[in-house]
């Protein structure tokens with residue numbers, strides 16, 4: 095929970111602690127962070143260092159403070175056994191020792207001063223707890239004393255004066271809102287009832303990854319994780335997403351500002367008399383603006399819900415109070431029901447909703463970020479996790495929540511992530527409500543408490559190889575993060591512990607499982623390791639986003655096709671084969687071959703298992719028209735039924751053939767056909783009229799209609815003539831010496847047939863460079879092996895066996911495109927201006943993507 099800033103926090107190993115630099119880095123909520131470096135957004139604070147009137151005032155203040163401390167401290171502390179303290183400075187106390195990464199600095203200090211330390215942040219006494227035993231004392235043995243939260247000005251303003259759960263002071267109000275939260279919003283039953291939202295949002299994320307990967311682009315996982323958590327929380331809390339269009343962009347911005355402000359330090363919380371600084375530098379104004387904008391937004395959301403409610407009531411629909419209600423519905427219903435006993439104010443509803451954003455988005459997605467980063471850095475862990483997930487999800491298109499229970503290694507990976515990368519390293523501060531003795535030390539009422547859960551998670555006395563990412567440590571171990579094992583408390587513990595744990599973990603487990611199930615991520619070529627630098631803030635993120643390639647079939651398909659169209663110099667000039675090794679070409683071929691093989695092995699294994707299970711149950715889908723190509727091949731492989739033996743490698747090669755020969759070629763034909771139609775509006779109009787005439791009055795176009803679409807068929811033939819997808823066909827080789835058209839051709843000669851040139855040969859075609867489909871009307875030219883002036887599919891026994899498949903697909907798709915839509919070019923561009931530049935490769939595509947505007951036709 096609670097937003098983060100974006101300053102780099104370097105692993106300092108404690109080196110920068112106890113410096114005396116006075117530059118304030120305002121990025122930490124309750125713990126003021128002093129740093130050597132300049133925080134971009136607060137660089138105006140540099141004025142604190144200038145020899146101005148402020149400095150003079152500061153010096154004066156320091157002197158006064160000295161006097162005050164001298165007079166007051168001995169009498170206050172002499173008889174107390176206070177925890178050890180690092181030396182503090184006048185006025186600022188120990189603020190300068192927090193650094194830009196307080197959890198790291200405080201661990202360094204605690205190594206010198208002990209697991210219970212007393213600091214002063216400005217004038218505020220703070221107890222820092224860095225051991226599991228200390229955490230138990232605070233959250234269990236003396237939890238009643240430490241159930242309060244300190245009042246912190248920015249969250250207080252943003253969250254309706256602490257009307258939320260997280261920042262509200264201990265008392266009856268907190269008890270009431272916490273129980274609403276625990277029983278009504280975040281109970282096990284309620285969280286489970288949102289499984290469809292989680293599954294849909296996770297599926298959407300996978301779809302986005304798939305799309306990005308198939309266009310051979312790097313995937314920014316950090317961005318996707320943020321959208322996943324924001325959209326999920328929006329749907330659950332507000333009933334719908336706020337991510338599309340201009341409104342979506344504004345909401346995203348507002349959410350980001352809100353999260354950032356929750357992580358910003360306000361100086362008045364620690365040195366109250368310097369509170370005016372927040373005003374002068376504009377922080378107060380910014381907080382005010384965000385608070386106001388969020389309030390208006392929530393007003394709108396509540397109004398939308400109440401209007402809808404009234405509409406339903408007037409329309410006679412009953413409010414069944416069951417599944418499908420979002421948090422706003424639930425809270426409004428609760429408000430109505432409790433009107434008389436203990437009414438809840440509308441600001442409470444708004445504050446509780448905001449808590450879900452403050453607490454539920456940033457924290458949840460940072461776990462995904464760190465988890466994926468560690469998996470990428472530890473391929474052996476990734477492999478083990480993938481084996482588990484893929485074994486459980488064998489034969490399923492995706493992992494569902496029911497599958498997660500069996501995934502013990504997945505749970506271990508997430509626990510290990512939470513141990514090493516505790517999202518809120520210092521938890522949320524608490525405050526003692528009375529004097530109390532903890533582990534022999536006197537703690538005064540009003541002391542703030544920071545529990546360094548991050549340091550506890552890396553304590554070498556509790557964890558073997560504490561700095562290593564080793565999920566195995568959690569296998570066969572009862573240690574959990576639920577607040578009973580104090581060596582692992584990323585969610586805190588006790589009565590003030592996090593009530594959103596189940597909500598967060600359900601989403602995280604589902605997202606990680608589905609991602610590793612479907613994709614094979616690797617770092618971009620050349621990236622040695624992932625940068626693991628942290629941001630500064632109450633929630634600690636990875637500073638740089640995670641950018642990955644997906645190496646599963648969808649993405650290496652592009653590399654595969656590109657390689658098929660490339661020439662390896664060694665094939666033609668063997669003694670130059672070193673060039674391919676030198677320039678990385680051979681390595682790329684090996685890598686793509688390996689990636690494809692791994693992927694296909696998995697597919698074959700999964701399908702084999704399903705077929706074997708079916709046949710052991712006596713089920714036999716042979717001949718089922720839905721049976722796909724892989725199943726057919728595997729059936730032949732298993733029972734040798736066709737009298738042919740097909741081994742595993744042949745099956746894998748045949749699957750690749752379909753991709754190599756069937757996908758790129760078909761899409762190239764469609765691309766060129768649409769290009770030519772847009773370039774020739776007369777032809778476009780004519781084909782549209784013909785298609786529309788044939789399908790008039792029918793809801794859909796079917797393959798049966800295609801038989802009548804002679805002009806459409808002519809358009810495709812003309813496209814194939816001018817733009818044969820594989821212009822030089824697939825090379826052949828003479829098996830023996832032979833005489834061809836009077837010439838002697840030696841055995842072993844490579845034969846390239848220029849189908850592209852043949853299609854434009856003026857001795858065979860009138861005006862061959864013109865796009866004129868009419869030439870094929872009343873013409874018998876077809877792809878049946880007799881008409882050698884048109885051979886885009888080759889000819890003879892080595893001709894393409896997929897001709898009928900390709901033609902049927904192309905005709906059906908093109909018919910649908912021209913039937914439904916009218917097509918123009920963007921802006922004022924004319925059709926005839928459209929370029930026909932080609933790219934190089936085995937299959938010839940347009941060099942530039944075809945961008946066109948589709949308008950639903952009203953013919």
Ligand code: HEM
Nearest residue numbers: 260453454457458517521522585586587590591592594598
């Ligand atoms: C990985 C994700 C999360 C982590 C690591 C996390 C961590 C924490 C921590 C450390 C606390 C303070 C506990 C203490 O003082 O002992 C807390 C409190 C809280 N969390 Fe979470 N949280 C997460 C997700 C969520 C989610 C998803 C929600 C709600 C949708 C949520 C709602 C809250 C609330 C309302 C509190 C305040 C409890 C109180 O003061 O009584 N958290 N969380």
